Amino acid sequence: MTVAVGIKALNEAAHIDAAIGSARAALDRVGGGLVVLADSGSSDETIKLAQAYPGTRIAQLADPAERSCGTGAQLAFQAASETPGVDYFYLLDGDMVLDSSFLEAGIAFLEANPRHAAVGGRVREVNTDSIEFELRARNDRVKGSAVAGDVDRLDCGGLYRVAAVQRVGHFADRNLHAFEEYELGARLRADGWRLARIDVPAVEHHGHATGGYQLMWRRLRTGYAGGPGEVIRAAWGRPHWSQVLRGFAQLRYSVIVYGWWLAMLVALAMGQGIALLAVVLLPVVFLTMRRRSLRVGIYSLVTWNVIAIGMLQGLMRARRPADAPVRARDLSAPGR
Structure with a gap:
């Protein structure tokens, strides 16, 4: 066995069959491997459905209070x-479907390019009813997963060399909410x-059906908006600080x-009403022209403000050791 597919999930009963089935089909094309479900405390049928797949290892987060995007990803890798004997690791979300041919193409790329630690492919957003995922799909067509070449990250998953990840200490920082x-x-x-x-298909992502503004409010309320500040905290004084300082949009x-x-x-304190109005409207006009849509321009401005608020939230948040083992329960079906 050389390849493992880790699936991180929370209440993904609607999608987990497709996720596990797609992972198994992709592994069959490369001679087999391991499927791991990292569950963050599902209260629906996710675990029961996953246990129906022989050979699937299921690790559930022991303390739901430690739940975060980073914790789920690290638990899957752990x-x-x-x-x-696992040389390659692919991270898949529970609401994704892995293309059956990607692992084969990804391994071939990494074997031919020994200085690359990881490789991803094209991501297709299935649900674009929400403005959030509509914009993701639009960005993908312009500068995201539709563009082949070297990148600074692999959003929506990728195939990683286990040895490269182990060199840098851990897969995902368990403190990160985004x-x-x-x-x-x-x-x-x-x-x-x-x-x-x-330039090959990697995954189909179903995403949230929640409206964009509702999703932003949820992130603020639950603390997930603090991800940007947590990234800065994690990088401070570390070798990758310069990478973050230069490239973190x-x-x-x-x-x-x-x-x-x-x-x-300043405009308000000086009693300059016209100047205040101009300052308020300037980013709205700029982003509307840039996005070619008033609706999208206003949404982008709200998103930027949420990012700025989240930056402050994350900077003030306490950290646990990033490389400490994630406590989990083994819920794999008997006879796995």
């Missing part, structure tokens, strides 16, 4: 790497590795928003 793929990419690149996307967005807030406060 459970997979406990099995000897941007765990970017943080891992920064650590790998600081260690001299490269990451790439290739959310840091630039936050600085711009803080300047905007300051300009509004």
Whole structure:
């Protein structure tokens, strides 16, 4: 066995059959491998459905209070790497379907490019009813997963060399509520590795059906919006700090928003109503022209403000040791 597919999930009963089935089909094309489900405390039928697949290892987070995107991803890698002989690891979300041919193409790429730590492929957003995923699909067509070549991260999953990840300490920082793929990419690149996307299908992503503004409010309320600040905290004083300082777009967005807030406060304090109105409208006009849509421009501005608020949330949040083992229960079916 050389390949493991880790699936991180929370209440994914509607999609987990398709996720596990697609992982098994892709592994069959490369001679077999291990499927690991890292469950963050599902209360639906996710575990029961996964137990119906012989050979699937199921690790469930022991303490739901530790739940985060980084914790789920690290638990998946931790459970997979406990099995000897795993050379490659693919991370899949529970609401994704892995293309049956990607592992074969990904392994061939990594075998031919020994300085690349990981490779991803094209991501197709299935649910674009929400403005959030509509924008993701649009960005993918312009500068995201549809563009082949070296990248700074592998959003929506990728195939990683286990040895490269072990060199940088851990797969995902368990403190991160978002941007765990970017943080891992920064650590790998600081260690001299490269990451790439290739022009082959990788996954179909179903995503949330929740409306964009409702989703943003949920992230603020639950603390997941603090991801950008947590990335900065994680990088401070570490070898990958320069990578984050130069390349983390959310840091630039936050600085711009803080300047905007300051300009509004100055105009308000000086009693300059016209100047205040101009300052308020300037980013709306700019983003509307850039996005070619008033609706999308306003949504982008709100997103930037949420990122700036989350930056402050994450910077003030306490951290646990990133490389400490994630406590979990083995819920694999008997006779696995």
